[in-house]
Amino acid sequence: MVPGRSLQRHASPIRQASLREHNLALVLRQVATAGTRSGPALAGRYPPSRADIAAATGLTRSTVSALVDDLIAGRLVLEVAPAPKAGAGRPSVGLALDPRGPAGLGLEVNVDYLAACVVDLSGAVRHREVRHADQRPRTPEQVLATLDELTISAAAAAAGQNLQLAGIALAVPGLVQDQTVRLAPNLGWRDIEVPASIGGISVTVDNEANLAALGELLTNPHAGRNFIYVSGEIGIGAGVVLDGEIVAGSRGFSGEIGHVAVQPNGPACRCGAFGCLEQYAGLEAIIRAAGIASIQDQILPAVRTGGAPLDIIAGARAGNRKVLGALDGAGTALGIVLAGMINFIDVDTVILGGIYTQLEPWLRIHIARELGERVLAAEWAPVGIRASVLAEEAAVVGAAASVIRTVWDHPAAWIPNR
């Protein structure tokens, strides 16, 4: 027996330095969650005082005060006007996340646009820029050059607001391994290396559905801690969140739900296999089944709104039978595949993103039917179906938030030495 593998959580000793780091993150978390739905019950009201944080964490008041001073010095926390107090006594100073400190830059490459977004420590979007254009005829070098431009523009916008970019996360629609995009079928990318930094700021790269799921985790009050985020575009991606953490998989290749078989002998897929979900519920499949003439026109941004083609939404609203049939087919296929995934890993929520965000009113009934019929535990464990909150911004906001999350997890790095 090899017990060590089950004890990973005890893999490193805790010494005084990491004790302080842990408690800094703990206090920062208290400041961030006070008064929010998922935050623990604090004695006071938002914004919390040092005493509230001591009460909620069990740390002593003097320890909390020292940690808060450090967080203030690192521009992670700031003092704000105290909340009005009902009882007697002087109200104590409140604490909030500092919106002038570190910020995250999210970048996104997608088939028909490039996007950038700056998010501050409190999660507020402070800058956004989208450049619509079909990226498929462009070389990866041309795309990366535009990302440089978006970064320069975002860095200038951040500096103008006294924000310091803590890092860049790039979202791409494909398989990512370390700093390399192994395969992005709908962009035609294969083994494209992403630079380790842009303008001196370090860059990480990840699958767009993973980052979008992270964006939902951090912003969608209905997301909970266990969900599948499924995002429809020309391709279909999924981000899996279990116990509040993104499931990246053993080699980082999770979430390829678009290539899960609906009918193993179904139509040939671009990936070489047969009957993949993408062939039933991808944007092109829906447009084809809806009998709408030009696929090329539909996927260009000019005719899209909130991710879904206007003709599809208009057709569905008007009760067009072919359009409704196309959405029945897509929803049924999504439901069959999602039922399989939920039998396998048991999540309580499905979040519909990308083009599915706006199509949710029509897709939901078909997905719910398949889940009800096929999920073994459906009777005891119903599954909620929700539209994405961030919609087409999910991946780029999630990318920026992933940078912020590393600041939340490791605040000590931002605290000046004394």
Add this chain to the structure above:
Amino acid sequence: MVPGRSLQRHASPIRQASLREHNLALVLRQVATAGTRSGPALAGRYPPSRADIAAATGLTRSTVSALVDDLIAGRLVLEVAPAPKAGAGRPSVGLALDPRGPAGLGLEVNVDYLAACVVDLSGAVRHREVRHADQRPRTPEQVLATLDELTISAAAAAAGQNLQLAGIALAVPGLVQDQTVRLAPNLGWRDIEVPASIGGISVTVDNEANLAALGELLTNPHAGRNFIYVSGEIGIGAGVVLDGEIVAGSRGFSGEIGHVAVQPNGPACRCGAFGCLEQYAGLEAIIRAAGIASIQDQILPAVRTGGAPLDIIAGARAGNRKVLGALDGAGTALGIVLAGMINFIDVDTVILGGIYTQLEPWLRIHIARELGERVLAAEWAPVGIRASVLAEEAAVVGAAASVIRTVWDHPAAWIPNR
């Protein structure tokens, strides 16, 4: 934005008491993993000395010595003869897991047998008992009464070897919620509550495939830290391990791979849905496709060996075309479903358990073909297919090991107050 949800790891403060608990578990882990494949490189050879552990953990020698003294007092660690030393100087005393301390009792209910197994702290099986009998005609009360008998017998065997039972874990083939078996279709159980203790020892209950996966995690050197364990019997269950942890799912209902659709319009399944994997690769489906006469005879223990019916194995060895065709069908269906799951969560290994353990030589080629064709990342991320090491003992050994794991994770509970 709700940052708190991403910071669960910082949910509680670390004080001196939990610091000691953490480091006790860390030292215990070092003793357990020294000299094993997955253990960190220690300065010395197995068994490690106090100095080796100090070097490997970065803790001071005096801290390690105090922690080791505690672990010895708690009968978790003992001193053993030192390893022979090549260089000069007196060899130092070695440390090993104490085989006389706490032990775990695993119990298992399956369709055609009940089993018990005692595992000591070092992972060695110290007692086992299996009672073969078809459990389906028996009431849950009768089955639970036999589990009481098995516990009395195991407790006596443990006491006779100076072992103290730290807890009981019960493995059942079905959906488990808290202490209740919600549904075990092949046993005919529904909403059966399991007692919180048997003979004064506390009982936890879990799905057998989850516990079997844990058993593989702890004993199979080829399992790694990310795998799907899939176990064939009349039903098919899966245990999912990601990053060295069992995925229980949001409500504990993960692993129901037997009810993932292969063909959404395929044959009706016992669960009410259509085309479930169980209808293609369950024991009854294989026997039916192989043209072997009596299903009832085949599933009785007398004609089974290592989980798989003798006629199937004999037929496959003899090259019987119908039997090979049945295994082709089962392997192909398994491959289609596993490809979907791996596209979704990206694990690097599939472990075949239950009847699949002995059928692995025939199933492997079909599973591998489907994975190669259908897993999008197959080119960069090959998936290994392995037979279970524990075979039909996986669930009951895994159950006992789950008790031992709680001791490893929380050794402080075993250390006497001074």
